[in-house]
Every structure is written in C-alpha cells, then in structure tokens.
Amino acid sequence: MVKKKSVFSRSLILPFMLALLVFLAACTSGNGNEAGNPSPTDGGDKPAPTESEKPAVEDGLYSIDDFSNVKKNEGEAIKGGSITFGLVSDTPFEGTLNFNFYSGDPDSQVLAWFDEGLLTWDKNYVYTNDGAATYEVSEDGKTFTFTIRDNVNWQDGKPVTAEDWLFAHEVIGNPKYDGPRYDSNFTNIVGMNEYHEGKAKTISGIEVLSDKKLKITYIESTPSLLTGGVWSYPLAKHIFGNMDVAKMSSSPEVREKPIGFGPFKVKSIVPGESVVYEKNPDYWRGEPALDEVILKVINPTTIVQQLESGGVDLVDSFPVDQYPDNAEMANVEYLGAIDRAYTYIGFKLGKWDATAKKVAPDAKAKMGDVNLRKAMAHAVDNDQVGKKFYHGLRWNATTLIPPSHPEYHDATNPGLAYDPELAKKILDDAGYKLDGKYRTNPDGSELVINFISMTGGDIAQPLAQYYVQSWQAIGLNVQLEMLEFNTFYDRVGSNGEDDPKVDVYQGAWGVGIDVDPAGLYGRDAIYNFSRYASEEQDRLLKAGVSAEAFDVKVRQGIYKEWQQLMVEDVPVFPTLYRAVIVPVNKRILNYAIGDGTNLYPYQIAVSQDKPVVVK
Known part of the structure; x- marks a missing residue:
C-alpha cells in the first residue's frame, strides 16, 4: 500500500479541534494496525542520513523526505541469534495464516516471515525474473x-x-x-x-x-x-x-500449523498473541542469518517501553503521533518510507450480493445523496489533521490513487477541499433544513448518521471525534461508535454481511503494487465496502486494463478521469496519505522498509546477542 507531501494546505482550524489538541499533546499512542504489507523489491536504496542530517523539525512538523528507508549497519554480524518483532495493535491478530485466505493486515505481518509469493517486482512494480x-x-x-x-x-x-x-x-x-x-x-x-x-x-x-x-x-x-x-x-x-x-480457512493447517516456503518456519503459535519462528535452512535464496524470530502483539500504549527495554527489536510501524517525544531514543535508528496506503471515510450505498458475488447499490440508501456526501467531505480539514495529529508524517489526501504510484497519482486534482461554508450551502441547496441544532432530510424526516471507526490508541478516539464534531458543525447529527479492528471490518462487510446500522465508516487501505483500483472499488470486489457502482466507473475500470492502456499516457488519462469521477460521486473520500516510521534496534543489520530495496528477510542479522537498551 507510497506517498508524497501535501498538495495544498489550510491555515484555519475549528475551535473545538484546538481543544482536542490540548488533550492530544499528552497522548503517547496511535493507531498502528491500518497499513498495508510492504514487500521487498529491487533497486534504488536511499542512503542513511548522517548525524547532521537527522530529520529536520520546522514548526513542529517533520518530512518523510528526511528519513532513510535502509538501516545503517553498526558492527559485524554474529552467527545466528534471535530477534523480536512487535506487531503494534490493540487487538489480537485474526490468525488466518495463508495468503489465499487472509484479509487483514495484521495477519499479513505474521505471514510475511514464513511465506511469500513466487514472483517479485522491481521499483516500478513490474514483475521480474528474480523471484522463486x-x-x-x-x-x-x-x-x-x-x-x-x-x-x-x-x-x-x-x-x-x-x-x-x-x-x-x-x-x-x-x-x-x-x-x-x-x-x-x-x-x-x-x-x-x-x-x-x-x-x-x-x-x-x-x-x-x-x-x-x-x-x-x-x-x-x-x-x-x-x-x-x-x-x-x-x-x-x-x-x-x-x-x-x-x-x-478455519482449519488447523491455516490457523495452528501453517506452512509456507519462506525464510522462517512456524514453530509455535499463541493464537492472536505471538508466533515463534525458526530458520528454514533450505530456504531457496539461502540459509537465513538468524536462528529465530519471535513475533508478539504489543499495544500502542506500551511501544516506547518495549523498544527502550529491548522487549522488541523492531515493529511493523511506529505511531507517528509519538515520534516527536521519542525522536532521540538512543538505542534505535528510525527508518521512514512513504506508505502504499491511505485512510479514508466511506459511505454505505448498498449491500453485497453473496449469490451474484457483486455489489448491489441501493438507490434509497441513507447516504445515497451525493450532496450529503460532498458536504461531509468539505467539512473536514485534513491538512490540519495531518499537522496537528501526526506532525506532518501524514498529510492531506486528495485522490484515491496515492502518490506511491507517481505515474498515475493526479497531483493536480485538489479533491474536495476543506470549506465548511460551502458544505453548509450544499446542504441548504439540497433541502437539508436546520431544525434546531441538526438538519432534517429533504422530506422533513429525522436524519441520524451512524459512524464507526477503529480503536488503536489514544489518538483514535479524538480523531474520530474530530470528524463527528466537524459534521455536527454543519448541522449533521452523527453518532460515533468505536470498534476494534476485527469487529470493525466484520461490521463494514469483509465477510459479505453488511451491517444496516452502519452509514459512514473510517477505514484505511494498503494498496497493491498494481495501480488498477478494481480490487477495491469494482462491482465484483468484496472490499468495495461502500457498495458503490456506476456505468461510468465500469467503463473506466475496463479501459484501464484494456490493450490501449499498455500506452502509459493513455492509462494515465484513464485513471485521471477515474480519480475525478470518485471526487464527483464521493462513494468514499481519502483523508490522509501516510508515512511509515519504524524504529530499529541498533544491533539489527541488513534491514530496510518500503519498496525499492534489495534486502530480504533471510539476510537480517544481529551484531550482538542481546538488544541495545536505553540506560
């Protein structure tokens, strides 16, 4: 699921958000279980910064451009050794441990140590002949x-x-x-x-x-x-x-004793909590340098303590809201990369037809009026969310093809810019009249919008509450429910059963290496949780994978149209593009994150038996 700097910024912020930020200044946790599953690829390493090139801070904001995605090796590798990998989450991993069946990113983090695909890709996301x-x-x-x-x-x-x-x-x-x-x-x-x-x-x-x-x-x-x-x-x-x-998918061969052909073998599992891997000496690339890897779930609230004490050597991602207070952690090196991911707000527009295996839009859906959806998008200031909640390490998202695919991301498209007065006007013109504090439907009936979001640390609730208050500020009665990761995705329909009580949801996608968005938004995609479909989208998605689209310029034009269509129809709207920040214990050697490296998990080594700790 990679990204760039904000396309544009805003200087204004709602007063009630400022109140939230006072609270956030004391927070030490964030949501670390939303991102995608980056895999090793070939080419293009970025050199590590020197001490004088440490990430710069300007007005309390950081830039992902100032981080290296490749760790600097310190010392010589010892033979063997064991490391501990922290899967940052406030909920157990589901435990569907086979690439053919899993659906959530936490499971993909578990899978990546013992299994892999037969094909690899280069820095341009094109399959190579370097894989298995x-x-x-x-x-x-x-x-x-x-x-x-x-x-x-x-x-x-x-x-x-x-x-x-x-x-x-x-x-x-x-x-x-x-x-x-x-x-x-x-x-x-x-x-x-x-x-x-x-x-x-x-x-x-x-x-x-x-x-x-x-x-x-x-x-x-x-x-x-x-x-x-x-x-x-x-x-x-x-x-x-x-x-x-x-x-x-529910068998012991998937849940309890999974098998793969990757660099490490599953030795034991405590369901949802931890996995112990031992090296696979017959791994096709070569014998792994490490003897053992231990994966354990750690709560975002304890991540700093775990890193400083050596309880974990590295994590899948560090809550970026915690980075400023811990940027000088002495026993780690921070790596950074643009993530192939984005967060978004989705609107439920139908259901999943399990028989036909495609989305079934409902013309009478509560969120079916595009004016209502546009107003809700215009009501939130994601530029300020990125700055105040994430210190610049997440930033305003504008379209549904993130900058991880720079050939296709339309940086000229401003998306649905923050403009609460415009939001109010759209609702007024569409007939959503204020009746006291809140607006009614155009027919005069009560309008209550049910919004769900994920837990995941101290920031999760205030961030979701900010969106609620932004919508309330334009007269919409939005009710919030916070859910843990697995329950959240069950409610939005990952199992094909859409909860009729869900109207709006805040999710996140880690996107694949292929720019084609059909797997998330096509008619036959179960991940199309908004259940949106249109003939115009069908046309564009088909054109995007046509013979004519082998011409990159033609394909760019098609996906530029698609990005604009999604801005106009608003089945979902993106909120933030994301940076991945990963602290890595100084004893770790041969490690990198993100795309564009030529380092693989079997090469990871250590320079000493025990982690370096903060004294």
Missing part, C-alpha cells in the same frame, strides 16, 4: 509460462509444484471459497467462469506442463498482468487437497 519463479509471455500478451525454481520447497520438504499453483486457483475459483480473492483478475483467466459456475471440472486456461512449469492463458492481455494481476501464491495440495474448500 520466472516467467515468459507470449507475443499477444495473453499466455504466461511460469517456471518454479528447482530448489523452492515447502517447509516440510515437499517441492512447491505447478500443481500447487493450479490448486490455489481452483480453490479460489470454487464457489464454496470463503476468502476475498475471487475478482476480475481471476475471471480474466480462460475457463475460470465456467469452472466457478460448475459448468466445467477444470480451468481450461491453466495447464500444468511439468512438475515445475505452469501455463496460464488470460482472456484479455492487460497492463495489470505484469504489475500484480497474476496470483502468485501456491497452496500445498499435499496438505489441502482432500479438504472441503469451505473448511480450509
């Missing part, structure tokens, strides 16, 4: 032939085979599959629709050529196929082959 599998593409761009390296084996010693890769596609295409992966990337495979509908027993477009060779033929050649459109996560057929597809 190589590939060749036919002249017409529709047929991919993959070759899995001979030394790529599951952690029980069985080879990772073409049959395993085919099997993953068969499971995801099975109508009893209960995960989130079946979307346009799969329906673009020749024969997948017939297989999914029970009209064929096999997927005609996927052919096993040998133990290590697989051929996949797609209906349409699209630019997305080379940047994330190929599903590259096999499923061990020798383990799951005789299992009911409907029971796979």
Whole structure:
C-alpha cells in the first residue's frame, strides 16, 4: 500500500479541534494496525542520513523526505541469534495464516516471515525474473509460462509444484471459497467462469506442463498482468487437497500449523498473541542469518517501553503521533518510507450480493445523496489533521490513487477541499433544513448518521471525534461508535454481511503494487465496502486494463478521469496519505522498509546477542 507531501494546505482550524489538541499533546499512542504489507523489491536504496542530517523539525512538523528507508549497519554480524518483532495493535491478530485466505493486515505481518509469493517486482512494480519463479509471455500478451525454481520447497520438504499453483486457483475459483480473492483478475483467466459456475471440472486456461512449469492463458492481455494481476501464491495440495474448500480457512493447517516456503518456519503459535519462528535452512535464496524470530502483539500504549527495554527489536510501524517525544531514543535508528496506503471515510450505498458475488447499490440508501456526501467531505480539514495529529508524517489526501504510484497519482486534482461554508450551502441547496441544532432530510424526516471507526490508541478516539464534531458543525447529527479492528471490518462487510446500522465508516487501505483500483472499488470486489457502482466507473475500470492502456499516457488519462469521477460521486473520500516510521534496534543489520530495496528477510542479522537498551 507510497506517498508524497501535501498538495495544498489550510491555515484555519475549528475551535473545538484546538481543544482536542490540548488533550492530544499528552497522548503517547496511535493507531498502528491500518497499513498495508510492504514487500521487498529491487533497486534504488536511499542512503542513511548522517548525524547532521537527522530529520529536520520546522514548526513542529517533520518530512518523510528526511528519513532513510535502509538501516545503517553498526558492527559485524554474529552467527545466528534471535530477534523480536512487535506487531503494534490493540487487538489480537485474526490468525488466518495463508495468503489465499487472509484479509487483514495484521495477519499479513505474521505471514510475511514464513511465506511469500513466487514472483517479485522491481521499483516500478513490474514483475521480474528474480523471484522463486520466472516467467515468459507470449507475443499477444495473453499466455504466461511460469517456471518454479528447482530448489523452492515447502517447509516440510515437499517441492512447491505447478500443481500447487493450479490448486490455489481452483480453490479460489470454487464457489464454496470463503476468502476475498475471487475478482476480475481471476475471471480474466480462460475457463475460470465456467469452472466457478460448475459448468466445467477444470480451468481450461491453466495447464500444468511439468512438475515445475505452469501455463496460464488470460482472456484479455492487460497492463495489470505484469504489475500484480497474476496470483502468485501456491497452496500445498499435499496438505489441502482432500479438504472441503469451505473448511480450509478455519482449519488447523491455516490457523495452528501453517506452512509456507519462506525464510522462517512456524514453530509455535499463541493464537492472536505471538508466533515463534525458526530458520528454514533450505530456504531457496539461502540459509537465513538468524536462528529465530519471535513475533508478539504489543499495544500502542506500551511501544516506547518495549523498544527502550529491548522487549522488541523492531515493529511493523511506529505511531507517528509519538515520534516527536521519542525522536532521540538512543538505542534505535528510525527508518521512514512513504506508505502504499491511505485512510479514508466511506459511505454505505448498498449491500453485497453473496449469490451474484457483486455489489448491489441501493438507490434509497441513507447516504445515497451525493450532496450529503460532498458536504461531509468539505467539512473536514485534513491538512490540519495531518499537522496537528501526526506532525506532518501524514498529510492531506486528495485522490484515491496515492502518490506511491507517481505515474498515475493526479497531483493536480485538489479533491474536495476543506470549506465548511460551502458544505453548509450544499446542504441548504439540497433541502437539508436546520431544525434546531441538526438538519432534517429533504422530506422533513429525522436524519441520524451512524459512524464507526477503529480503536488503536489514544489518538483514535479524538480523531474520530474530530470528524463527528466537524459534521455536527454543519448541522449533521452523527453518532460515533468505536470498534476494534476485527469487529470493525466484520461490521463494514469483509465477510459479505453488511451491517444496516452502519452509514459512514473510517477505514484505511494498503494498496497493491498494481495501480488498477478494481480490487477495491469494482462491482465484483468484496472490499468495495461502500457498495458503490456506476456505468461510468465500469467503463473506466475496463479501459484501464484494456490493450490501449499498455500506452502509459493513455492509462494515465484513464485513471485521471477515474480519480475525478470518485471526487464527483464521493462513494468514499481519502483523508490522509501516510508515512511509515519504524524504529530499529541498533544491533539489527541488513534491514530496510518500503519498496525499492534489495534486502530480504533471510539476510537480517544481529551484531550482538542481546538488544541495545536505553540506560
């Protein structure tokens, strides 16, 4: 899910927000469980800053441009060793520990230590031939032939085979599959629709050529196929082959004793709390430098204590609201990177049709009036939110393609700028009349908007309350409910069941390497939690993966139109682009975050047995 500086700024802030900020000055925690799952790629390391180049502070604001994403090595590597990785969250991880089934970022953090995809990508997000599998593409761009390296084996010693890769596609295409992966990337495979509908027993477009060779033929050649459109996560057929597809995601083989082909093996799990990994000496890239990795969930409120005491060596992300007070922590080096992610406000516009497996917009939805949605977007000052809540390390978001994809992010689009007077006028003109403190619907009926947001530290509640107060300031009666991560996503519909009591929600997306937004906003995307669909969006999403879109300029124009369409229709609106800040104990060697590095987890080492601690 990467980003840039704010496109524009505002100097005004509502008085009630200032009151909140007095409280926030004493806060020491933030929401650290929203971001995506960055993976190692090739190329473009940024040199570490010298002592004189430490992140600069101007008016209490920091810039992600002043951080390195690659740790400076201090000392020589010792043989073996153990490190502790902190998964920062106020809730247990769900424990769906297989790439074919998981849905939440906390689980992806657990997965990343013991499993991986067969394909890797470069700094431009294009698949390379440096991963566990190589590939060749036919002249017409529709047929991919993959070759899995001979030394790529599951952690029980069985080879990772073409049959395993085919099997993953068969499971995801099975109508009893209960995960989130079946979307346009799969329906673009020749024969997948017939297989999914029970009209064929096999997927005609996927052919096993040998133990290590697989051929996949797609209906349409699209630019997305080379940047994330190929599903590259096999499923061990020798383990799951005789299992009911409907029971796979809840099986012990996923929850209690998962298997992968990554650098570390799962040794033990305390469900939702911790995982102990041991090195996989047969890892295809080479034997890992570390003997052991321990992952444990740590609450945002205890993260500083855990880092200073050596209770953890590094974390998935540091709450950026805590950074200013801890920027000089003596035993760590802070790394920073633009995150492939954004936070957003979403409006419920329909439901998920589980039978048709697509969104079903409801013309009578409470939030169905675009004027109401636009007014709510104009009412919030996200430039000031980024500055006051996050010290410049999150910043005003304008469109739904973040600056992590600079070729396609439309930096000229201002989005729905902060303008509370305009918000009031939009509501007035649309017939939302004030009746005392709050407005009624245009037909005179009571309007109460139910808003849910995630817990995750001291900032989470005040930030959500700021949005509520911003909306109340333009006359909207908005009621807030705070929920922990797993419950939140159940309520918004990650399981296909939309809670009718939810009208508006604050979420976050970690976006994939492919710029195509169909996986989050298309008709067949279960992650399209707003349940928005339109013919114009259908046209643009189809055009974005057409043959014509191989021309980058053509594709840029298409996604520029799409970004503007989403500004106009407002099924959701982005609030903040994000920086990832990660403190790393000084004993850690060969470590980097974000995209554009050539360091991999198997290379991580330590310079001494015990973490460096604050004395």
